[in-house]
Amino acid sequence: MSxxxxxxxxxxxxxxxxxxRLRRYxxxxxxxxxxxxxxxxxxxxxxxxxxxHGLGSEYVAGHTGRAGYLxxxxxxxxxxxxxxxxxGTAIVVAMDMTGGIIDRFRTMAIARSAVLTGxxxxxxxxxxxSIGIVLGVAVALGFRPTAGPLEWLAAIGVxxxxxxxxxxxxxxLGLAAKSVETASNTxxxxxxxxxxxxxxxxxxxxxTGLRQFAHYQPFTPTTETLRGLLTGTPIGTDAIVTIAWxxxxxxxSYLWARHLYTRRRST
Amino acid sequence: MTDTRQPVVVVSGVRKSFGETAVLxxxxxxxLEGTIFxxxxxxxxxxxxxxxxxxxLVPPDxxxxxxxxxxxxxxxxxxxxxxxxxxxxxxxDDLLTGKENLQLMADLNHLGRxxxxxxxxxxxxxxxxVDAASRLVSTYSGGMRRRLDLAMTLxxxxxxxxxxxxxxxxxxxxxxxxxxxxxNLAASGVTILLTTQYLDEADELADRIAVLDHGRIVADGTxxxxxxxxxxxxxxxxxxxxxxxxxxxxxxxxxxxxxERLVLRVPGDGDVASLRHLLEQLDDARIAVEDLSIDSPDLxxxxxxxxxxxxxxxxxx
Numbered sequence: 001m002s003x004x005x006x007x008x009x010x011x012x013x014x015x016x017x018x019x020x021r022l023r024r025y026x027x028x029x030x031x032x033x034x035x036x037x038x039x040x041x042x043x044x045x046x047x048x049x050x051x052x053h054g055l056g057s058e059y060v061a062g063h064t065g066r067a068g069y070l071x072x073x074x075x076x077x078x079x080x081x082x083x084x085x086x087x088g089t090a091i092v093v094a095m096d097m098t099g100g101i102i103d104r105f106r107t108m109a110i111a112r113s114a115v116l117t118g119x120x121x122x123x124x125x126x127x128x129x130s131i132g133i134v135l136g137v138a139v140a141l142g143f144r145p146t147a148g149p150l151e152w153l154a155a156i157g158v159x160x161x162x163x164x165x166x167x168x169x170x171x172x173l174g175l176a177a178k179s180v181e182t183a184s185n186t187x188x189x190x191x192x193x194x195x196x197x198x199x200x201x202x203x204x205x206x207x208t209g210l211r212q213f214a215h216y217q218p219f220t221p222t223t224e225t226l227r228g229l230l231t232g233t234p235i236g237t238d239a240i241v242t243i244a245w246x247x248x249x250x251x252x253s254y255l256w257a258r259h260l261y262t263r264r265r266s267t
Numbered sequence: 268m269t270d271t272r273q274p275v276v277v278v279s280g281v282r283k284s285f286g287e288t289a290v291l292x293x294x295x296x297x298x299l300e301g302t303i304f305x306x307x308x309x310x311x312x313x314x315x316x317x318x319x320x321x322x323x324l325v326p327p328d329x330x331x332x333x334x335x336x337x338x339x340x341x342x343x344x345x346x347x348x349x350x351x352x353x354x355x356x357x358x359x360d361d362l363l364t365g366k367e368n369l370q371l372m373a374d375l376n377h378l379g380r381x382x383x384x385x386x387x388x389x390x391x392x393x394x395x396x397v398d399a400a401s402r403l404v405s406t407y408s409g410g411m412r413r414r415l416d417l418a419m420t421l422x423x424x425x426x427x428x429x430x431x432x433x434x435x436x437x438x439x440x441x442x443x444x445x446x447x448x449x450x451n452l453a454a455s456g457v458t459i460l461l462t463t464q465y466l467d468e469a470d471e472l473a474d475r476i477a478v479l480d481h482g483r484i485v486a487d488g489t490x491x492x493x494x495x496x497x498x499x500x501x502x503x504x505x506x507x508x509x510x511x512x513x514x515x516x517x518x519x520x521x522x523x524x525x526x527e528r529l530v531l532r533v534p535g536d537g538d539v540a541s542l543r544h545l546l547e548q549l550d551d552a553r554i555a556v557e558d559l560s561i562d563s564p565d566l567x568x569x570x571x572x573x574x575x576x577x578x579x580x581x582x583x584x
Contacts, residue, residue: 107322108423
């Protein structure tokens with residue numbers, strides 16, 4: 001078999017291992033998917049009635065009050081789901097690296113990239129499932145996307161790409177962490193970023209400094225692109241900025257993670 | 268004596284430092300095919316670092332190490348394809364069952380579905396894990412974890428196995444089981460390098476022993492060769508009173524008296540011929556001995572003789 005065939009085979013083996021582990025340890029997944037759902041319920045039912053008044057008519061797609069706000073907030077909640085899910089990635093990567101089993105993998109003649117690829121693919125599946133669950137809850141609460149098949153496809157593409165970027169980032173954070181506890185804390189700032197962008201309120205309503213930060217951070221264009229695809233708001237240049245951010249974060253994090261993974265050999 | 272067996276592990280002039288501390292200082296080793304080699308030393312002697320270098324986990328600073336004909340630095344994948352490693356800390360997946368752990372190893376060794384399954388079942392049976400096969404490893408006892416760990420190492424039928432302190436922390440029964448497992452492996456032709464801080468373990472298992480202390484090999488040889496280096500074997504005679512003790516002492520050259528306890532120590536390694544001779548001499552002199560015992564030097568004596576007494580610093584640690 002060729003090197004590539006072995007790489008694919010070993011990565012598939014590692015993917016199976018990680019998916020099995022996720023099934024054995026469902027409390028973590030449930031906890032991580034529970035967080036965005038709780039925020040969605042809080043924001044829609046507690047704050048949504050009030051917040052919906054500040055939104056322009058283009059954002060609520062003909063709905064009013066809570067239903068309108070649910071329409072507005074769902075894309076941000078979906079990205080928050082991604083940010084929450086990748087905390088799990090950092091935790092499981094750190095669990096592996098601080099345990100004895102990683103040394104076993106390193107002393108076996110297996111494809112070098114298989115360990116990290118297995119983690120990333122398992123996390124991607126977990127994250128997309130989490131998105132599916134949260135989206136299901138949103139629809140059950142009354143979220144009515146206007147997207148056609150093409151827009152849905154594009155939305156799934158955007159979510160997948162953005163998930164991959166944050167998963168590689170969390171993988172690197174998990175590798176950099178000295179302990180599992182550290183690894184569970186470092187990616188937490190990601191779940192705050194939807195708040196400091198257009199996830200919950202219009203960026204235009206923020207004070208200057210914050211507005212500038214919100215404008216330039218990656219969650220904002222991604223939220224806008226997703227919102228546009230799902231509810232028909234204007235997208236403009238946000239799509240290309242979103243892709244650039246995602247590819248950039250994924251690439252930089254991948255290189256960082258690979259560096260951390262190989263560097264560990266000499267310590 | 269000529270040995271036609273080929274060296275499978277060859278270490279020459281290996282040095283390794285972490286920061287300012289030299290962990291390995293010009294180490295040479297040779298392990299012949301199908302033998303058990305014990306690297307014996309106290310904590311911090313550099314045993315684990317030696318194993319990590321041979322297992323391709325860390326590169327040496329200088330010197331060379333070859334395993335099964337492959338250089339650990341130039342061809343780590345060649346080395347990895349020939350070795351199995353069981354570290355000090357169990358390298359098992361707690362969230363999988365015993366069987367799933369073994370299946371994972373079978374898949375990573377590219378054994379194929381049918382052959383892999385057969386190998387997993389075989390190893391479960393050999394390591395007495397059949398009943399626990401479908402339980403999560405997190406519920407296993409220490410001894411079971413070690414057995415699973417070793418079974419996982421064996422999945423790919425490695426030619427060379429490195430065992431880093433394989434019985435540290437095990438209860439006596441699990442320790443015996445592990446020893447039997449290691450002996451069976453060696454009998455099947457596998458070459459084994461193990462590290463241990465237990466002298467009895469090295470004595471029990473190894474064909475050759477190297478004593479590592481502060482990163483240097485301070486002694487090596489077969490267990491018997493090492494023991495022979497240490498004078499100090501003696502026959503201990505318990506006598507009934509002081510005059511008898513003196514009378515007995517006059518019979519033997521170099522005997523030492525313990526007046527207080529009425530004990531006479533006669534140098535000698537206590538083999539049957541010299542023992543018979545000693546008893547005959549006592550009989551001829553009509554000296555009755557109350558009790559007789561043979562103290563042969565064990566590896567503890569060897570160990571302290573070659574490494575020196577522990578320093579205060581080490582005793583505090």
